[in-house]
Amino acid sequence: MRIRRATDDDFAAIWAIFRAVVAGADTYAFSPDTSRDDAFAYWFGPGVLSFVAEKDGEIAGMYKLIPNQRDLGAHVANASFMVGPGFRGQGIGEALGRHCLAEARKRSFKAMQFNFVVSANTGAVALWKKLGFEIVGVLPEAFRHRALGDIDAYVMYRFLDGAARAR
Numbered sequence: 754m755r756i757r758r759a760t761d762d763d764f765a766a767i768w769a770i771f772r773a774v775v776a777g778a779d780t781y782a783f784s785p786d787t788s789r790d791d792a793f794a795y796w797f798g799p800g801v802l803s804f805v806a807e808k809d810g811e812i813a814g815m816y817k818l819i820p821n822q823r824d825l826g827a828h829v830a831n832a833s834f835m836v837g838p839g840f841r842g843q844g845i846g847e848a849l850g851r852h853c854l855a856e857a858r859k860r861s862f863k864a865m866q867f868n869f870v871v872s873a874n875t876g877a878v879a880l881w882k883k884l885g886f887e888i889v890g891v892l893p894e895a896f897r898h899r900a901l902g903d904i905d906a907y908v909m910y911r912f913l914d915g916a917a918r919a920r
C-alpha cells in the first residue's frame with residue numbers, strides 16, 4: 754500500500770468511495786444525494802491537499818488536509834478521512850491518519866482538529882484516540898443520524914509536537 758498526492762484522475766475512485774460513505778448517513782454531514790460537483794470541490798477545491806492510499810493498483814481510501822480556520826486560526830489543521838467499505842479493518846485508515854499527521858507537521862501546523870466526529874462512529878473515535886486525539890468538546894445532538902436520530906458529535910484535537918500541554 755502506498756500513500757500519494759491525489760490527482761484529478763483519481764476522482765472517479767474517490768467519488769465511488771465518497772458516495773458509499775455518505776450513503777450511510779451515519780458518519781458525515783453530507784446528504785446521501787450530494788452532487789458530484791460538490792464532492793469534487795470538497796476533495797479538489799482551492800487550498801485542499803488530498804492524498805490517496807493505493808493498494809494493488811486500486812484506490813482504497815483518501816484524506817484531505819486543510820487549515821481549520823482562515824488567518825488567525827490557520828495554524829491548526831483539519832482533515833477528513835474515508836476508506837472504501839471493502840478495504841476497512843486492514844490498517845489503511847490508521848496509515849492515512851499517521852501520514853496526515855506527518856504531512857501536517859511538515860507543513861508547520863501546530864495542532865489538528867476534527868470538528869464533527871459522530872459519537873456513534875466508534876471505529877473512528879477509537880482510531881483518533883489511538884493517534885493521540887482527545888475529545889475536547891461535545892456538540893449535543895448536533896448530528897442527525899439516519900438510524901439513531903439526533904446524537905452528539907465530538908470535537909477532537911491534538912497538538913502535533915507530541916508534548917503534553919496544559920489547557
Ligand SMILES: CC(C)(COP(=O)(O)OP(=O)(O)OC[C@H]1O[C@@H](n2cnc3c(N)ncnc32)[C@H](O)[C@@H]1OP(=O)(O)O)[C@@H](O)C(=O)NCCC(=O)NCCS
Pocket residue numbers: 774780834835836837840841842843844845846847848867869870871874875876877879880883
Ligand atoms: C474510520 C475509518 C477511516 C477507519 O479506517 P480503517 O482502515 O477501517 O481502520 P484501520 O483498519 O486502520 O483501524 C485502525 C484502528 O482504528 C480503530 N478501528 C477502526 N475500525 C474500528 C471498528 N469498526 N471498531 C473499533 N475500532 C475500530 C481501531 O483502534 C483500529 O486499531 P486496532 O486494529 O489496533 O484495533 C473507516 O472506517 C471509514 O472510512 N469509515 C467511514 C468514514 C468515516 O467514518 N471517516 C471518519 C470520520 S471522523
